[in-house]
Amino acid sequence: MASFELLMMGLENALNLPNLVAVLIGITLGLAVGALPALGPAAGVAILLPSIVNLDPTVAIAGLAGVYYGAMYGGAVTSILLGVPGDASSMMTTVDGYPLARSGQAGRALGMNVYASFIGGLVSLILLTLLSVEIARAALRFGPPQMTALMVLALCLVTVLGGDNRYKAFVALGIGLWIGMVGIDAISGRPRFTMSNMHLLDGFDFIIVVVGLYGLGQMFASLAAKSRAGKEDRPAYSFRSLLPHFGDIIRCRWALTSGAIVGFFVGILPGAGGTAATVFAYAAAKRISKKPEEFGKGSIEGIAAPEAANNSASFASMIPLLTLGIPGSGTTAVLMGGLLMLGLQPGPTLFTDQPDFVWTLIGTFYIGNIALVFLTLALTPLLAALVFVRMSLLFPIVIAVIVFGIYSVNFSIADVGITIGFGLLGYILLQLKYPLLPILIGVILGPLLELALRRSLISSRGDASIFVSDTLTVTLFILAGLLLIAPLILKMVRTKTGIATG
Amino acid sequence: VTWSLFIRGVALTKVHLDIVVAGFFTLFGLWVTVEAFRYGLTSNIGPGSGLFPFIAGSLMTFLSVANLVRALNGSEALKDYVAMQEIVPILAISGLGLFYLWLSRFLGVFLPLPFFLVSVSLCVEWRPEARWIMSILAAAVAFSALCYLVFVRALNVPIPRGPFGF
Numbered sequence: 281m282a283s284f285e286l287l288m289m290g291l292e293n294a295l296n297l298p299n300l301v302a303v304l305i306g307i308t309l310g311l312a313v314g315a316l317p318a319l320g321p322a323a324g325v326a327i328l329l330p331s332i333v334n335l336d337p338t339v340a341i342a343g344l345a346g347v348y349y350g351a352m353y354g355g356a357v358t359s360i361l362l363g364v365p366g367d368a369s370s371m372m373t374t375v376d377g378y379p380l381a382r383s384g385q386a387g388r389a390l391g392m393n394v395y396a397s398f399i400g401g402l403v404s405l406i407l408l409t410l411l412s413v414e415i416a417r418a419a420l421r422f423g424p425p426q427m428t429a430l431m432v433l434a435l436c437l438v439t440v441l442g443g444d445n446r447y448k449a450f451v452a453l454g455i456g457l458w459i460g461m462v463g464i465d466a467i468s469g470r471p472r473f474t475m476s477n478m479h480l481l482d483g484f485d486f487i488i489v490v491v492g493l494y495g496l497g498q499m500f501a502s503l504a505a506k507s508r509a510g511k512e513d514r515p516a517y518s519f520r521s522l523l524p525h526f527g528d529i530i531r532c533r534w535a536l537t538s539g540a541i542v543g544f545f546v547g548i549l550p551g552a553g554g555t556a557a558t559v560f561a562y563a564a565a566k567r568i569s570k571k572p573e574e575f576g577k578g579s580i581e582g583i584a585a586p587e588a589a590n591n592s593a594s595f596a597s598m599i600p601l602l603t604l605g606i607p608g609s610g611t612t613a614v615l616m617g618g619l620l621m622l623g624l625q626p627g628p629t630l631f632t633d634q635p636d637f638v639w640t641l642i643g644t645f646y647i648g649n650i651a652l653v654f655l656t657l658a659l660t661p662l663l664a665a666l667v668f669v670r671m672s673l674l675f676p677i678v679i680a681v682i683v684f685g686i687y688s689v690n691f692s693i694a695d696v697g698i699t700i701g702f703g704l705l706g707y708i709l710l711q712l713k714y715p716l717l718p719i720l721i722g723v724i725l726g727p728l729l730e731l732a733l734r735r736s737l738i739s740s741r742g743d744a745s746i747f748v749s750d751t752l753t754v755t756l757f758i759l760a761g762l763l764l765i766a767p768l769i770l771k772m773v774r775t776k777t778g779i780a781t782g
Numbered sequence: 783v784t785w786s787l788f789i790r791g792v793a794l795t796k797v798h799l800d801i802v803v804a805g806f807f808t809l810f811g812l813w814v815t816v817e818a819f820r821y822g823l824t825s826n827i828g829p830g831s832g833l834f835p836f837i838a839g840s841l842m843t844f845l846s847v848a849n850l851v852r853a854l855n856g857s858e859a860l861k862d863y864v865a866m867q868e869i870v871p872i873l874a875i876s877g878l879g880l881f882y883l884w885l886s887r888f889l890g891v892f893l894p895l896p897f898f899l900v901s902v903s904l905c906v907e908w909r910p911e912a913r914w915i916m917s918i919l920a921a922a923v924a925f926s927a928l929c930y931l932v933f934v935r936a937l938n939v940p941i942p943r944g945p946f947g948f
Contacts, residue, residue: 448849454814472821503868671907673903673921687941696883697879708799712796712803733833737833742829
C-alpha cells in the first residue's frame with residue numbers, strides 16, 4: 281500500500297475518540313509542562329510515563345507524543361515572556377522574543393510561535409510520511425553486523441554532539457551501558473552485577489532510571505538554580521499585548537520555510553537535536569532576511585525561523601526512532617522506553633508487523649499539529665499565567681505525581697526510594713556537566729547493541745572480521761571513527777594555524 | 783573557595799566534587815572490568831557474558847582517569863561552587879521523601895501525604911507564616927484527595943492503607 285493510502289487510514293484511526301482525546305490531553309499537559317518553570321519536554325514526558333502503563337499502546341504513545349510537541353511550544357512561552365528559555369531548544373527564541381515582549385508586542389511573538397510551530401511541524405510530517413517507509417524498507421535488510429555498526433554510529437553521534445565535554449559524555453554512556461547490563465544475561469542466562477540481590481535479577485526498571493535522572497534530577501537542578509538566583513523581578517503583561525498578529529505569516533514566509541527545512545535535516549540526526557537545529561535556522565534566516573540588522577533586537581523573523589526548526593526537528597527525530605529503533609534525543613529516548621514498556625519494538629519491523637499502530641501514530645501527529653494551533657491560541661493567556669507559578673507550589677505536586685506514578689508501576693515502595701537515588705545522581709551529574717542523554721541512550725541501546733554484537737560473533741564463530749565483510753558495515757564504522765577523531769584533528773589544525781599566524 | 787569552606791559548611795567547589803566523582807567512576811569502571819573477566823570474555827559459542835561489560839568497564843575506567851587528570855590539572859571549566867543553601871533543600875526533600883515512604887508503611891500513603899507536601903513546599907521556600915502554611919496545607923489536602931480519586935478510585939492502584947482505611 282502506498283504511503284498516502286496508509287496515511288489516510290492512519291488519519292481515520294487517529295480521529296477515533298480515545299486517540300483524539302489522548303492527543304488533546306497530551307498537548308494540553310505538554311503546553312503546561314513547557315510553560316511551567318523547571319520542567320522541559322524530556323522531564324515532562326518522563327514524569328508522565330508511569331501513568332500510561334495500563335493504556336492501549338496507540339492511545340498511550342499518541343498522548344505522550346502530544347506532551348512532547350506541546351511542551352516544545354510551551355517552552356517558548358517562558359522564553360518570550362520571561363527571557364528564560366524553558367528548555368535548551370527555546371534558547372534562540374529568547375534572543376528576539378523577549379525584546380519583542382518587553383516592547384509591548386508579546387502577542388506578536390507568541391502568535392508567530394504558534395504559526396511557526398505549525399508550519400515547521402507540517403513540513404516535517406510530510407517529509408516523515410514520504411521517507412519513513414523507504415528508510416524502514418532499507419533497514420529491513422540489516423543483519424546483526426549492520427545493526428551493530430549502526431548503533432555504534434548512533435551512540436558516537438549522541439555522545440560527541442550531545443555535550444561540551446566528550447570525556448564526560450563517554451563516561452555517562454558507560455554508566456548507561458552498565459545500568460542496561462544489570463540482571464540476567466539474555467544469551468547465557470547468567471546473572472550479572474546483581475550483587476546477589478534477587479530484586480536486581482530483572483535489572484533496573486527503565487522507568488525508574490528515566491523518571492529519577494530526567495524528572496527528579498532536572499527538578500533538583502532547577503531548585504538549585506532558583507536558590508542561586510534568589511528573588512527576581514518578573515515583568516507583567518496586559519491581556520491585549522498577548523493577542524497575536526496574523527499578517528506576520530506572510531512577512532516571515534522565507535524564514536518559516538528555511539527554518540522548517542533546516543530543522544528537519546538537523547533533527548533527523550541522532551544527538552544533534554532541536555537546539556542545533558534552531559541555531560542553524562536562526563543563522564540561515566538572518567542571512568536571507570532583508571533586515572538582518574533587526575536580529576537580536578526583537579525581529580519577528582528571528583522567532584519564526586528557530587520555532588519552525590524546533591517543531592520540525594521534534595517530528596524529524598521520530599524517523600530514526602520509528603524506522604531504525606534509534607532515539608536521537610532525550611525525549612525520543614523516553615518515548616522509546618515507553619514503546620518497549622508497552623511491548624512494541626521500534627525499528628524497521630514495526631512498519632511491517634504493526635502498520636496500524638505506526639500509521640495511526642503518524643495520523644495523530646497530523647491531528648495534533650492542527651489541534652496545537654487552536655489550543656495554543658485559546659490557552660495563551662492561561663499559559664502566560666502559568667509561567668509565574670511559584671516553585672513552592674509546583675514542586676510538591678510534581679514530587680507527588682512522581683511518587684504515585686512510580687509506585688503504581690510495580691506497587692513497590694523500594695522503587696520510589698531508588699528513583700530518589702537516581703534523582704540525586706542526576707543532580708550531581710548535571711552540576712558537573714555530565715550530559716544525561718548518553719546515560720539514557722546507553723540504557724536503551726546498550727542491551728540491543730550487546731545482542732547484535734554477540735549474535736554477529738556467534739554467527740561467525742567468534743571471527744571479528746564479520747564487521748568488515750560488507751561495505752555498509754565498514755562505512756558506518758568509518759563514520760563513527762571519523763566522528764571520534766574529527767574534534768581532535770580540528771583542534772590540532774586550529775593550534776597549528778594559531779602558531780603559524782602568531 | 784577551598785576545602786576549608788566545605789568543612790565549615792559554606793560551600794563545595796565543583797572542582798573538588800568533580801575530583802571525587804571522577805575518582806569514584808574510575809573505581810567503578812575498574813570493578814565492572816574485573817567483574818567482566820569473572821563472567822568470561824569468551825565462551826564455547828563465541829563471545830562470553832563478560833565481553834560487553836569489559837568494553838563498557840574499560841571505556842568508563844580510561845575516560846574517568848582522563849577526567850580525573852583534567853580535574854586535577856584545572857582543565858575543566860568548573861569555576862563556581864555548590865553552595866550549602868542549594869544542597870540543603872535537595873537533601874532535605876530526598877530525606878523527607880524516604881521518611882515519608884517509611885512512615886507510609888504504618889500510616890498508609892494518604893494520611894501523611896499532606897504533611898509531606900507542606901514540608902516539601904517549605905523546603906523550597908521557607909516562609910514560616912501561619913497564613914502561608916494554612917494556604918499550602920489546604921492545597922496539599924486538596925491535591926491528596928485528587929490523588930486518592932485518581933489512583934485508588936479510578937486506576938485501582940493497590941496503595942498501602944493506614945489505620946483509618948485510606
